[in-house]
Amino acid sequence: MLGLAGCLGTREGPVPEPTVTGDRIEDWRQIDESRSTVFEQSYGPVTVRARERTLIYEYVDVAEALAATFDASGSPLVFFATRIDLRPAVDQLPAGVGRDRLMAEVEGAAVDAFRAQLRDSGIENVEVADEGTTTVRSGHTATAWRLAGEFPLAGEFPLPDGSTESVSETVEMESRLGVWHDGTDVIVAGGAYPIDPLIEVIGEALPDLADAETLVTELAGAEAAEALATDPAAFDVDVSQLLISVA
Numbered sequence: 001m002l003g004l005a006g007c008l009g010t011r012e013g014p015v016p017e018p019t020v021t022g023d024r025i026e027d028w029r030q031i032d033e034s035r036s037t038v039f040e041q042s043y044g045p046v047t048v049r050a051r052e053r054t055l056i057y058e059y060v061d062v063a064e065a066l067a068a069t070f071d072a073s074g075s076p077l078v079f080f081a082t083r084i085d086l087r088p089a090v091d092q093l094p095a096g097v098g099r100d101r102l103m104a105e106v107e108g109a110a111v112d113a114f115r116a117q118l119r120d121s122g123i124e125n126v127e128v129a130d131e132g133t134t135t136v137r138s139g140h141t142a143t144a145w146r147l148a149g150e151f152p153l154a155g156e157f158p159l160p161d162g163s164t165e166s167v168s169e170t171v172e173m174e175s176r177l178g179v180w181h182d183g184t185d186v187i188v189a190g191g192a193y194p195i196d197p198l199i200e201v202i203g204e205a206l207p208d209l210a211d212a213e214t215l216v217t218e219l220a221g222a223e224a225a226e227a228l229a230t231d232p233a234a235f236d237v238d239v240s241q242l243l244i245s246v247a
Contacts, residue, residue, distance in 0.1 A: 014035075014053070015035065015051050015052065015053040015083055015084075015085040015185075016053070016083060017033075017053050017055060017083065018053065018054075018055060018081040018082060018083040018187060018189070018246050018247070019081075019246065019247050020055070020057075020079075020081050020189075020242055020245055020246055021137065021245045021246070021247055022137075022241055022242050022244075022245030024238050024241055024242055024245075025057070025079075025242060025245075027059060027060060027061065027238070028057040028058065028059055028060060028079060028242075029057060029058060029060050029063075030055055030056065030057050031056055031057065031058050032055075032056040033053070033054065033055055033056065034052070034053070034054045034056070035051070035052065035053050035054075036051070036052055037049055037050065037051050037052075038050040038051065038052050038084055038106075038109045038110070038113060039105060039106075039109045041102070041105055043101070043102060046088065048086060048087070048088065048102060049086075049087050050084050050085070050086050050087075050105075050106055050109060050186075051084070051085050051087065052082050052083065052084045052085075052113065052188075053082065053083050053085075054080055054081065054082040054083075054113075054117070054188075055080070055081045055082075056078065056079075056080055056117070056121075057078065057079040057080070057081075057191075058075045058077060058078050058079075059075065059077035059078075059079075059235070059238075061223070061227035061230075062075055062076075062077045062198070062227050062228065062230070063075040063077070064224070064227075065198075065216075065220060065223070065224035065225075065227040065228050066198075066228070068219070068220035068221070068224050069157070069202075069216050069219055069220045069224060069228070070155040070156055070157040070158065070164075070167060074121060074122040074151075075121075076122070076123065076151040076153070076171050076173060076192065076193070076194050076198070077191075077192070077193050077194070077235060078118075078121045078123075078191055078192050079189075079190070079191035079239060079242055080114065080117050080188070080189065080190055080191065081187075081188075081189050081242075081246045082110070082113070082187070082188035082189065083185050083186075083187060083188075084106060084109075084110065084185060084186035084187075084188060085185050086102075086106070086185070086186070089184075103181075106179075106186050107143060107179055110177075110179045110186065110188045111128075111145065111177065111179070113188070114175075114177050114188065114190055115147075118147075118149060118175060118192055121192070122151055122152065123149045123150065123151050123173055123175070123192055124149060124150050124151070124152065125149055125150045126147055126148070126149040126175070127147060127148055127149070128145055128146075128147050129145075129146045129147055129148045129174075130145065130146040131143070131144070131145050131146075132144050132145075134178060134244065135244070136178065136180055136187075136243075136244040136245075136246070137244050137245050137247075138182060138247055140180045140181065140182055140183075141180060142178035142179060142180035142187075142244075143178070143179050143180070144176070144177065144178045145175075145176070145177045145178075145190075146174065146175070146176055146177075147174070147175040147176075147177065147192075148172070148173065148174060148175075149173040149174075149175060149192065150170050150171065150172060150173060151170070151171040151173050151192075151194070152168070152169075152170055152171075153167065153168075153169045153170070153171050153198075153201060153202075153205075154166075154167060154168045154169075155167055157202070157205075157206065157215075158219060159209070159215075160215070160218065165205075165206055165209070167202065167205040167206070168205065169201050169202070169204060169205045171194045171196070171198065171201050172194065172195045172196060173192050173193065173194055173195065174192070174193060174194075174195050174232075174236070175190060175191065175192040175193075175239075176190055176191060176236075176239050176240055176243055177189070177190030177243075178190060178243045178244070182247065187246055187247070189242070189243045189244075189246040190239070190243060191238075191239035191242065191243065192239070193232055193235035193236060193238075193239055194232055194235070195232050196232060197228065197229050197230060197231065197232065198228040198229075198230075199212050199213050199216065199225065199228040199229040200212075202216070202228065213225050213228075213229055216228060
């Protein structure tokens, strides 16, 4: 459960955006932003509102490779950074007013919001596979989850003879999520990535044709083929390092 130490004061104005401090974010681009009330709950005489601000990113090389290769909607490689502002702050609640319950509510709401963000990115059937803890770059301890899901990859793949071949495959996905209190706000960070190289998924969808990497190279260039052939372990490292760098 999230710790309570350092939950200081009540901020006025909008929720500040989270900051991804890791250099690896240079390979990603922000594609959207959201602001909403995560939950509103009464604890005795006090009503607590949890408001979020989220930045949404996609991995540039993979998104562009998919767009250049065939008309696929969305990208399976995404990252989210969220700041949740509690008003009033935990330290301003009357003594004994459900503080442990409040923090449990925040953590549960954060997981639900992450699932919703994955769904909005096209990732389906998201289930928690594992739960533990990790230490983030600021030194705080985060509750961490590993989740599994599926991304439907569908579109028309152009062939060398000018025709097209329909591609409809399910990409098995893995996601990582961390939630922690930074002394002022709750920080939520996580991302999703395929567990198999995307070039292999495309190849399975086109079993009667030539090597998928060769076809992608001819169609979209060597850089696109290289991006789609990337070892998923590299994406796991990227997401894991970005997660712990959010502030």
